[in-house]
Amino acid sequence: MLLIDLARTSAAVAADSARLAKIRHLAELLSRVEPAEAEIAVAYLSGELPQRQIGVGWATLRDLPGPRQIASATLTEVDALFTQIKTQTGPGSQAVRKALISDLFRSLTSQEQSFLLRLLGGELRQGALNGVMIEAVAKAASVPSAEVRRALTLRGWLPAVGAAALTGGVEALRSFHLEVGRPVAPMLAQSAPNLPAALLKIGGPVAFEWKLDGIRVQTHRSGDRVKVFTRTLDDITPQVPELVDAALSLAADDLVLDGEVIAMRPDGRPEPFQVTAARVASKLDVERLRETTPLQVFFFDALRVHGKDMLDLPDSERHTALEQAVPATLLIPRLVTADAEEATAFYTDALRRGHEGVVAKSPATPYAAGRRGAGWIKVKPRHTLDLVVLAAEWGHGRRQGKLSNLHLGARDPHTGDFVMLGKTFKGLTDELLTWQTEHFPTLADGPTDTAVVTLRPELVVEIAFDGVQRSPRYPGGLALRFARVLRYRPDKPPTEADTIETVRSLLL
DNA sequence: TTCCGACAGTGGGGTCGCAAT
DNA sequence: ATTGCGACCCCACTATCGGAA
Numbered sequence: 001m002l003l004i005d006l007a008r009t010s011a012a013v014a015a016d017s018a019r020l021a022k023i024r025h026l027a028e029l030l031s032r033v034e035p036a037e038a039e040i041a042v043a044y045l046s047g048e049l050p051q052r053q054i055g056v057g058w059a060t061l062r063d064l065p066g067p068r069q070i071a072s073a074t075l076t077e078v079d080a081l082f083t084q085i086k087t088q089t090g091p092g093s094q095a096v097r098k099a100l101i102s103d104l105f106r107s108l109t110s111q112e113q114s115f116l117l118r119l120l121g122g123e124l125r126q127g128a129l130n131g132v133m134i135e136a137v138a139k140a141a142s143v144p145s146a147e148v149r150r151a152l153t154l155r156g157w158l159p160a161v162g163a164a165a166l167t168g169g170v171e172a173l174r175s176f177h178l179e180v181g182r183p184v185a186p187m188l189a190q191s192a193p194n195l196p197a198a199l200l201k202i203g204g205p206v207a208f209e210w211k212l213d214g215i216r217v218q219t220h221r222s223g224d225r226v227k228v229f230t231r232t233l234d235d236i237t238p239q240v241p242e243l244v245d246a247a248l249s250l251a252a253d254d255l256v257l258d259g260e261v262i263a264m265r266p267d268g269r270p271e272p273f274q275v276t277a278a279r280v281a282s283k284l285d286v287e288r289l290r291e292t293t294p295l296q297v298f299f300f301d302a303l304r305v306h307g308k309d310m311l312d313l314p315d316s317e318r319h320t321a322l323e324q325a326v327p328a329t330l331l332i333p334r335l336v337t338a339d340a341e342e343a344t345a346f347y348t349d350a351l352r353r354g355h356e357g358v359v360a361k362s363p364a365t366p367y368a369a370g371r372r373g374a375g376w377i378k379v380k381p382r383h384t385l386d387l388v389v390l391a392a393e394w395g396h397g398r399r400q401g402k403l404s405n406l407h408l409g410a411r412d413p414h415t416g417d418f419v420m421l422g423k424t425f426k427g428l429t430d431e432l433l434t435w436q437t438e439h440f441p442t443l444a445d446g447p448t449d450t451a452v453v454t455l456r457p458e459l460v461v462e463i464a465f466d467g468v469q470r471s472p473r474y475p476g477g478l479a480l481r482f483a484r485v486l487r488y489r490p491d492k493p494p495t496e497a498d499t500i501e502t503v504r505s506l507l508l
Numbered sequence: 509t510t511c512c513g514a515c516a517g518t519g520g521g522g523t524c525g526c527a528a529t
Numbered sequence: 530a531t532t533g534c535g536a537c538c539c540c541a542c543t544a545t546c547g548g549a550a
Contacts, residue, residue, distance in 0.1 A: 019515080019546055057535050094527060094534085123517090127545095131515045191541080215538065232537070274522060277538050281524045397517065398544085405519075425519055426542050466540080471521075479521060482540050 001037050003078055003108070004071035005029060006044055007115035013045075014126040019135075022128045026136030035167040040075045042162030044115075046133035047124035050079060050159055054086040056120050060098055067110035078104070078116075125397055130158050141165040143173060151176040153311070156185045156233050178309050180222040180256060183229035187258070187301075187367050189359055189376035195343050198360040198377045205338040206360045207315060208346050209300055211378055212332070213273045213356040214262025215280050217297065221247045221255050239280050241287075242295045252325045254307040258367075259299035260332070269354045274469060298332040300359075303367055315375070316363035336363065347379065356380055356466075382464050383506065385410070385480075385498040386489055388418050389459045391452050392440055395425070395433070402433040403440050403453060408463060408483065410476070410500040418457045419476040419500045426484035427464070460489040460497050468507040476500050478507060 357380035365375030395404030409418030
C-alpha cells in the first residue's frame, strides 16, 4: 500500500467531525491493506510508529526539502527507513538521521509530507487515536470491538492487536493471554473534588488506599526472572533493583502485581516527586543511588498470583489474594468503609504523613485495564492563589488564533514587581479564550504579533494547583504543579494579589 | 429528549542520557 | 563544560460525539 493512501484517509478523518464517519474512513482503508502492512497502517493511523520512538522530534523536522508531484512511497519502504533511523547511534548520528529524513521527504508529495510531519511530531490531530481506531479495526475485521479491547488490555499495543484482528479475526484476538514478562495496559483512575463525591460515585462500601506521589510500576515475576514496567509500559527493571529484590523475596514465584515506587526519607516521610523521578530515570551507577536515595515499593493490586489470572475477578478478591502473597510492609495502607467520618480520618492521616491523597475503589470492579472506568477515583486537596497575568501565548490546533497559555506571577511585596511561577492553559473555556483574545491587546506592553504577548501586570486570575515545587527555570526558584484557571478576578487589583512569600510557605 | 461516559486535544514542569557545540 | 534535543515521569481540564436513560 502507498503512503499517500494513508495520508488521504487521515485527511478525510480530520475533515469529518463525526466519530462514526472517522471510523468508516479508517475501516475502509484497513479492509484493503495487505497482511504484511496491517501493523504499519494501524500504527500510523492511530498516531504511533511500529518502532515506538525513532529519535526524531520537532527539531529534526525543521527545514526539510520541498515536495514533489508524484506519490510512490510504500508503507514497507517508509517503515524500513524508520527502522534504519532508529538504529543510528554515536557521534554523527543526528546528522545521519536528518539526512535520511531529508532524503525521504524529497521523494514525498506535500500531502504525504504533512501527514508524516504530524505523525513524527507526535501530534496527528485527526481526531482519532486508540479509542476510535479500536472501533475501526473491529469494523474492518468484522469482530466485536469488545474482543479488540480485551486483546489490547492484555497486549498493550494496538498495532499488534489490530494486525492480528485484520489477519486472523476473533480467533487471533482470543489467542492473546496475560503473559508474564509482557506488560498489561494499566487500570487508570478518574478524579473527584472531595471524599463525599467519591463515596457517592461508588456507593456502598468503598476501599480507600493512600495515593503516593511516586511512579506507577507493574511488576512481573516468573521463577527468578523479574520485569518492571511503567504506566506507558516501558521497561525500567535495571533502574529499580530494590523492587526486583522485593519481588524475589515473595513466596509466590508466578505473579503480576500493580503498585507504586517512591523514594522515602529515613524518617519514613515521602521525598518530593522530583526526587523519585530523578532516581528512577537514572541509569548510571544505580548501586550508589540505591544507598543515597533508596526506593520503596507499595503494591495495591494483583493481576496474577501463583499462575492464576485475576483480571476479571472483583477488586476485593484480588486484594485478598494480594494480602496472602505479599507481606504488609509492601502493601499500600487500605481501609474498607462506607462511613464518611472514617474515610475522612483516613484521608487526613494520609495527607498528614505527606502523601498526595487517596484513591477510592469499588470492591466489585474487575481490573478494567486501559479504560478510566468509575472503579477507581482519586481525591487530592486543591490549593488556590490569586495571581497576576504577565503574558499570554498564541495557541495551536483548535486554539489557533486565540491567546491561550498564560504566564502567571506572584507579587513581590518588597519591590512591587511580579515573579513568574509558571504557565497554564488549563481550565479555559472557549468563551474565556475568546474574551482573552479580544481583551488582552488592550493590556499589551509591546507588539501582539509575537509568540509571547507581554501584558501590563494588571489582571488578577484565580488559579488552582496541586502543590509548589522547586524550579530551576523560574526566577523565584518555585513553580506551581498542575496549575489551572478557575476564574478571572476583575474585582481585585494586582496590589492585592498573593505574594511570592505566601507561595514559598507552601513548599514544605 | 436529555444526560453522561468516553475520547481527543491542549499543552504544563522536571529530569535523564546523549550528541552537538 | 554547557546547551539542545528527545523521551518519559507526573498531570487537569474542556469540547464533542453518540449511546444510554
